Amino acid sequence: MKKLSRRQLIGTGVAASIAMCAAPTPACLFSPGGGAPKGLGSVRQLLHGPQRDLLRAAIDEIVPAQDAMPAASQVGGVEYIEQLTVRDTKLASQLLEALSHLERLSQERFGLGFVGLSGGQRITALSELEGRSSESFGALRDSVYEGYYEQPSVWKLIGYEFYPTDGEGPKVRPFDSQILSEVAKKPAFYRGV
Amino acid sequence: MLVIGSGPAGSAVTKRLTDLGAKVVCLEQGDWVRPGKYPSERANWETELRRYFYPNVRRLPEDYPVTTGGELRAVQMANAVGGTSIHYTAHFPRFRPSDFRVRSLDGVAADWPIRYQDLEPYYDVNDREMGVSGLNGDPQNPPRSPRPTPPLPLGVLGETIARGFDKLGWYWWVADNAIVSHIYDGRPACMSHGKCTLGCPIGSKSSADVTYWPKALRKGAVLRTRSRVREITVNSEGGVRGAIYYDQNGQLHEQLASVVVISCNGVGTPRLLLNSKSKFFPHGLANSSGMVGRNFMMHATASLEGIFDQRMNGYEGARGAVAFSQQFYETDLNRGFVRGYTFQVARTYGPVHEAWGGIVGAPLPWGGRHHEAMRKRFAHVIPLIVQGEDLPDENNRVELDPDVEDSNGIPAARVVYRNGDNNRKLIEHGLAMGRNLLEASGAVEVRNGAIVVEASHLMGTARMGDDARRSVVDAWNRAHDVKNLFIVDGSSFATSSSVNPTSTIGALALRTADGIWGRRHEWS
Numbered sequence: 001m002k003k004l005s006r007r008q009l010i011g012t013g014v015a016a017s018i019a020m021c022a023a024p025t026p027a028c029l030f031s032p033g034g035g036a037p038k039g040l041g042s043v044r045q046l047l048h049g050p051q052r053d054l055l056r057a058a059i060d061e062i063v064p065a066q067d068a069m070p071a072a073s074q075v076g077g078v079e080y081i082e083q084l085t086v087r088d089t090k091l092a093s094q095l096l097e098a099l100s101h102l103e104r105l106s107q108e109r110f111g112l113g114f115v116g117l118s119g120g121q122r123i124t125a126l127s128e129l130e131g132r133s134s135e136s137f138g139a140l141r142d143s144v145y146e147g148y149y150e151q152p153s154v155w156k157l158i159g160y161e162f163y164p165t166d167g168e169g170p171k172v173r174p175f176d177s178q179i180l181s182e183v184a185k186k187p188a189f190y191r192g193v
Numbered sequence: 194m195l196v197i198g199s200g201p202a203g204s205a206v207t208k209r210l211t212d213l214g215a216k217v218v219c220l221e222q223g224d225w226v227r228p229g230k231y232p233s234e235r236a237n238w239e240t241e242l243r244r245y246f247y248p249n250v251r252r253l254p255e256d257y258p259v260t261t262g263g264e265l266r267a268v269q270m271a272n273a274v275g276g277t278s279i280h281y282t283a284h285f286p287r288f289r290p291s292d293f294r295v296r297s298l299d300g301v302a303a304d305w306p307i308r309y310q311d312l313e314p315y316y317d318v319n320d321r322e323m324g325v326s327g328l329n330g331d332p333q334n335p336p337r338s339p340r341p342t343p344p345l346p347l348g349v350l351g352e353t354i355a356r357g358f359d360k361l362g363w364y365w366w367v368a369d370n371a372i373v374s375h376i377y378d379g380r381p382a383c384m385s386h387g388k389c390t391l392g393c394p395i396g397s398k399s400s401a402d403v404t405y406w407p408k409a410l411r412k413g414a415v416l417r418t419r420s421r422v423r424e425i426t427v428n429s430e431g432g433v434r435g436a437i438y439y440d441q442n443g444q445l446h447e448q449l450a451s452v453v454v455i456s457c458n459g460v461g462t463p464r465l466l467l468n469s470k471s472k473f474f475p476h477g478l479a480n481s482s483g484m485v486g487r488n489f490m491m492h493a494t495a496s497l498e499g500i501f502d503q504r505m506n507g508y509e510g511a512r513g514a515v516a517f518s519q520q521f522y523e524t525d526l527n528r529g530f531v532r533g534y535t536f537q538v539a540r541t542y543g544p545v546h547e548a549w550g551g552i553v554g555a556p557l558p559w560g561g562r563h564h565e566a567m568r569k570r571f572a573h574v575i576p577l578i579v580q581g582e583d584l585p586d587e588n589n590r591v592e593l594d595p596d597v598e599d600s601n602g603i604p605a606a607r608v609v610y611r612n613g614d615n616n617r618k619l620i621e622h623g624l625a626m627g628r629n630l631l632e633a634s635g636a637v638e639v640r641n642g643a644i645v646v647e648a649s650h651l652m653g654t655a656r657m658g659d660d661a662r663r664s665v666v667d668a669w670n671r672a673h674d675v676k677n678l679f680i681v682d683g684s685s686f687a688t689s690s691s692v693n694p695t696s697t698i699g700a701l702a703l704r705t706a707d708g709i710w711g712r713r714h715e716w717s
């Protein structure tokens with residue numbers, strides 16, 4: 001296991017932002033103006049216009065609309081992920097890398113940006129991203145899942161009851177010792193020393 | 194007397210010594226965690242869980258970095274009043290008698306210098322002080338006193354796997370958990386919200402901040418929070434003199450004491466000892482054996498999940514453990530490994546955790562198959578943990594990181610760990626038997642994860658023994674090298690057993706307090 005560097009331990013803040021653009025990383029190249037992100041707030045600014053469209057298209061392939069279930073963007077997935085990037089520079093970097101890589105793969109393979117691809121082509125591009133850049137794809141996928149399944153509207157559809165701890169808990173059948181009747185008859189089963 | 198660390202060990206030592214009449218000061222680098230700070234009332238509670246366990250992710254002012262080597266990925270702990278009991282699951286099993294005689298019985302690891310019988314009365318006291326739910330009568334363990342409160346509800350999940358155990362004829366029992374099922378000691382009964390590991394805002398989970406500490410403070414103990422100890426100081430005779438610590442403003446102080454007890458967990462304790470160098474102890478305090486930091490153990494662990502047609506609603510109910518089986522606890526050489534493992538029947542978290550991969554860490558498919566997979570999995574799962582005995586190995590260790598420091602300039606802890614062959618064979622067997630169990634319980638699909646490479650049970654790094662050349666503390670947790678220094682927490686463990694350590698940590702701490710008090714003429 002690689003030792004964490006001091007910078008990794010510092011993690012958030014200016015150091016990470018500067019490091020992110022000290023070299024022409026995909027995240028920096030992805031910036032529409034080519035400028036360095038100024039901390040997390042600037043990451044959010046990256047996701048304007050075409051970039052937001054790209055994010056929306058990607059997350060709706062990861063969690064698509066199906067039967068009664070909405071697509072990720074229909075329950076605020078784009079906005080949720082933008083907020084995540086504001087809070088977490090490392091995640092922001094991974095997500096931007098995923099999106100820029102996805103766009104590049106789409107161009108290389110189909111000669112079109114991801115948003116312009118057909119459904120099948122989008123799946124192909126995302127699958128290639130998953131294979132080639134599993135860490136950044138995993139960050140994108142997990143963020144989509146997180147944003148989707150934190151929504152009360154989705155909870156209703158999957159039958160999840162949240163039970164916040166300032167309210168009542170679930171009704172659970174009390175313990176009945178009868179359930180132990182069989183094992184309780186067994187002889188002692190430990191080594192006496 | 195000075196106690197360093199306010200977790201399950203430090204709190205128990207402090208309370209016991211205070212009850213006996215000692216003047217005790219406890220230094221804790223963390224602070225009180227107010228229940229209102231727990232995110233268990235918020236929709237994002239599951240994502241908060243991801244950062245709550247790890248000091249390197251939280252990066253709170255009171256945290257110190259823990260770097261890793263070998264195959265270890267991360268170390269979990271909390272730095273707060275109550276220590277890691279704030280976030281533990283609160284499963285509260287005891288060691289078995291054989292755990293104290295592993296060398297004699299099985300020819301591996303080490304014998305403890307104490308027996309189960311020496312600790313048994315302290316287990317009982319600790320159970321009463323903490324507040325435990327459970328039921329006596331378990332044939333897998335020696336008889337024990339009536340549990341302070343009855344068992345927590347099993348839920349559909351527990352009732353289902355109980356049928357599997359019985360079908361296979363395996364031993365099992367409802368688990369002891371440090372979560373009270375009835376009103377106890379002024380604390381309310383658990384309401385089954387299922388968010389225990391974030392910290393219990395209603396106080397039903399028996400973390401040390403709501404059990405030992407209120408009582409110890411009422412008796413006159415002094416708890417000084419946001420006080421980070423840099424080193425233990427020694428006097429001109431090589432005894433401990435006290436501790437130098439930083440307050441929250443970075444100012445240095447020295448606290449003098451006639452006796453010092455270190456209870457900073459299996460990582461923090463060796464870190465502090467190794468950082469306390471002097472002309473008497475050039476390789477770290479109490480380290481003439483070279484064993485400080487060595488023999489780090491964390492349990493060999495892997496998980497399975499059974500997927501069932503009917504709903505299990507595993508997110509409803511206290512965490513702890515639902516039930517457990519010690520069918521494969523003891524050595525049977527026909528299995529190809531020594532010692533054994535415990536099955537813990539666990540609960541699930543919510544839908545985010547399930548989508549991320551659940552207890553086995555395999556994310557749900559994305560795209561067109563996602564919703565179907567979620568429908569099959571979410572709330573239809575029984576998680577099962579294989580937790581095996583981790584044999585001590587001197588190469589698995591805690592040391593000072595030469596390159597990384599905490600915010601006060603104290604070297605970080607570096608933990609180096611690799612699973613041994615015995616662990617891998619044990620886990621392979623456990624996963625195969627776990628699959629049998631889940632299928633016998635009616636699972637339509639069973640998945641399993643890989644051997645875990647994160648540490649939450651931190652043990653063995655200042656171990657107990659009779660031989661001063663091979664251990665750090667004696668049978669009363671007194672340092673072999675320093676007569677007025679005591680060390681008690683998971684670091685004192687000579688072996689790991691295959692059960693969660695907190696109950697044994699508390700019992701050892703109470704016994705240590707009695708040992709200190711019994712020799713009080715030596716310190717006065």
